[in-house]
Amino acid sequence: MQVFETIGAMQEWCLEQKKQGLTIGLVPTMGYLHQGHLSLVQEARRQCNRVVVSIFVNPIQFGAGEDLDKYPRDVSGDCRLLEGEETDAVFIPSVREMYPEGYATFVEMDGSITNRLCGASRPGHFRGVTTVVSKLFNICLPDKAFFGQKDAQQVLVIEKMVRELNFPLQIVRVPIKRESDGLAMSSRNVYLSSEQRRQALVLSQALQQAGEIIGQGERDPAKVIAGMRAKIESAAEAQIDYIEIYRADDLGDIKQIEGQVLIALAVKFGTTRLIDNLLVEV
Amino acid sequence: MQVFETIGAMQEWCLEQKKQGLTIGLVPTMGYLHQGHLSLVQEARRQCNRVVVSIFVNPIQFGAGEDLDKYPRDVSGDCRLLEGEETDAVFIPSVREMYPEGYATFVEMDGSITNRLCGASRPGHFRGVTTVVSKLFNICLPDKAFFGQKDAQQVLVIEKMVRELNFPLQIVRVPIKRESDGLAMSSRNVYLSSEQRRQALVLSQALQQAGEIIGQGERDPAKVIAGMRAKIESAAEAQIDYIEIYRADDLGDIKQIEGQVLIALAVKFGTTRLIDNLLVEV
Numbered sequence: 001m002q003v004f005e006t007i008g009a010m011q012e013w014c015l016e017q018k019k020q021g022l023t024i025g026l027v028p029t030m031g032y033l034h035q036g037h038l039s040l041v042q043e044a045r046r047q048c049n050r051v052v053v054s055i056f057v058n059p060i061q062f063g064a065g066e067d068l069d070k071y072p073r074d075v076s077g078d079c080r081l082l083e084g085e086e087t088d089a090v091f092i093p094s095v096r097e098m099y100p101e102g103y104a105t106f107v108e109m110d111g112s113i114t115n116r117l118c119g120a121s122r123p124g125h126f127r128g129v130t131t132v133v134s135k136l137f138n139i140c141l142p143d144k145a146f147f148g149q150k151d152a153q154q155v156l157v158i159e160k161m162v163r164e165l166n167f168p169l170q171i172v173r174v175p176i177k178r179e180s181d182g183l184a185m186s187s188r189n190v191y192l193s194s195e196q197r198r199q200a201l202v203l204s205q206a207l208q209q210a211g212e213i214i215g216q217g218e219r220d221p222a223k224v225i226a227g228m229r230a231k232i233e234s235a236a237e238a239q240i241d242y243i244e245i246y247r248a249d250d251l252g253d254i255k256q257i258e259g260q261v262l263i264a265l266a267v268k269f270g271t272t273r274l275i276d277n278l279l280v281e282v
Numbered sequence: 283m284q285v286f287e288t289i290g291a292m293q294e295w296c297l298e299q300k301k302q303g304l305t306i307g308l309v310p311t312m313g314y315l316h317q318g319h320l321s322l323v324q325e326a327r328r329q330c331n332r333v334v335v336s337i338f339v340n341p342i343q344f345g346a347g348e349d350l351d352k353y354p355r356d357v358s359g360d361c362r363l364l365e366g367e368e369t370d371a372v373f374i375p376s377v378r379e380m381y382p383e384g385y386a387t388f389v390e391m392d393g394s395i396t397n398r399l400c401g402a403s404r405p406g407h408f409r410g411v412t413t414v415v416s417k418l419f420n421i422c423l424p425d426k427a428f429f430g431q432k433d434a435q436q437v438l439v440i441e442k443m444v445r446e447l448n449f450p451l452q453i454v455r456v457p458i459k460r461e462s463d464g465l466a467m468s469s470r471n472v473y474l475s476s477e478q479r480r481q482a483l484v485l486s487q488a489l490q491q492a493g494e495i496i497g498q499g500e501r502d503p504a505k506v507i508a509g510m511r512a513k514i515e516s517a518a519e520a521q522i523d524y525i526e527i528y529r530a531d532d533l534g535d536i537k538q539i540e541g542q543v544l545i546a547l548a549v550k551f552g553t554t555r556l557i558d559n560l561l562v563e564v
Binding site: 007011015018019021100102103104105106107108109110111113114130134135138139141160161164165166167168250 | 289293297300301303382384385386387388389390391392393395396412416417420421423442443446447448449450532
């Protein structure tokens with residue numbers, strides 16, 4: 001497994017693979033890898049000749065007061081895990097490498113797809129995501145890039161960006177990986193106290209319950225959300241950021257649950273903000 | 283010469299050339315081609331295996347009240363000229379093809395490089411330029427892209443964007459082409475009345491005079507600009523938008539003329555806004 005720390009060396013290696021007619025699968029991550037990330041790497045391994053994983057905690061997608069400084073990191077542990085998945089190349093640039101002094105170019109998306117859900121709670125977050133992902137696409141030249149459905153809004157934003165800026169690549173969505181008790185895997189789960197970890201189960205339970213009552217015929221988003229709210233508020237430390245239901249393909253508003261909808265939530269336990277979601281097809 | 287009107291077909295053709303190991307030179311234009319454009323095509327022809335020219339009057343780089351609707355167009359004339367230069371492919375998308383309904387993704391650049399000179403007179407202009415050029419790069423996958431030094435600020439913005447978003451390509455600057463009497467070639471020159479056309483000579487004359495007095499030892503930008511202003515104001519119909527001198531590589535402010543500087547001007551004759559510039563090395 002090759003490790004690259006500079007943009008020039010990484011891009012040159014990728015150009016060389018392309019010249020040989022090989023396909024590249026890119027898995028962009030912020031490191032501190034768990035089974036969710038590895039499922040993306042495994043999918044890339046199945047679909048592409050070369051697998052590139054980037055590890056970069058992207059400062060410009062964190063807002064003031066967010067957890068940039070304490071975001072968990074373990075590059076050597078990450079590299080061991082990636083070796084085990086037959087990763088071909090890992091890209092681990094420094095912040096200065098990605099954003100040299102005087103850096104000024106950003107990719108932005110207007111509209112409802114970025115300004116609701118996490119976009120409302122974290123202004124500027126998606127501008128940071130679309131910018132760094134554009135850079136990674138240009139550096140790593142993937143034929144396919146793999147993203148987890150856990151970050152449902154992020155996948156939608158990136159899919160729209162790829163369509164609209166005409167990147168010559170395909171986005172592959174990989175389903176959410178969960179712990180055996182249902183908690184969605186996240187690098188941020190390590191922040192939770194054992195009591196918070198126990199209480200955080202209400203998130204996946206609330207989503208499951210929402211899926212069930214929709215399955216039983218409920219079509220009113222407000223009623224589904226009210227049920228979820230009651231479930232989540234039964235956990236003493238839970239502070240709800242949002243629970244919302246939108247049209248799944250563009251986060252458009254819905255009056256009634258029909259077609260494919262995204263049920264998404266963000267909830268804080270202490271200072272730890274967790275997200276989870278469920279796609280439901282009616 | 284192949285003509286493509288859809289993004290999908292153009293991108294597929296370019297991917298096929300790359301697969302064959304051929305290099306692609308891209309010349310982005312807004313059409314109504316003159317010898318200045320053709321000098322870009324000729325340079326691309328010399329440097330690359332395949333030459334792609336795009337013709338697209340990009341609405342998002344025009345402001346309210348600018349000349350989008352009356353911008354001159356002559357696609358069949360353009361195609362004849364491009365055939366004569368052994369162009370391999372022409373890309374002529376519609377506005378709807380480039381910006382489908384709900385389009386929301388933009389590439390932006392902050393800072394002095396975009397907010398002075400034409401950026402000050404035309405707010406939003408460079409956002410339109412960086413967005414469309416990013417799209418064209420992703421569609422046409424050039425190894426090299428060719429831009430005219432006539433649009434000096436545009437070239438600087440695009441070079442910075444390529445560096446910062448890490449596009450895997452090289453920008454080639456091609457010198458300004460002038461009419462035999464010195465007027466910089468521009469599609470907008472057709473707007474000029476014969477009297478305006480005659481008066482417009484003061485632009486290249488003012489630049490030439492500035493170069494001469496710097497050559498004679500003048501180092502004060504204000505004095506150089508004052509001399510240019512007097513020359514240009516000698517033309518009855520000239521309305522100066524700006525005459526400015528900046529550091530050539532980043533449009534930084536200078537107190538004294540040293541190193542490489544860009545002397546740039548924009549002047550209106552009636553409703554026609556012309557630009558011209560001179561790079562001076564001291």
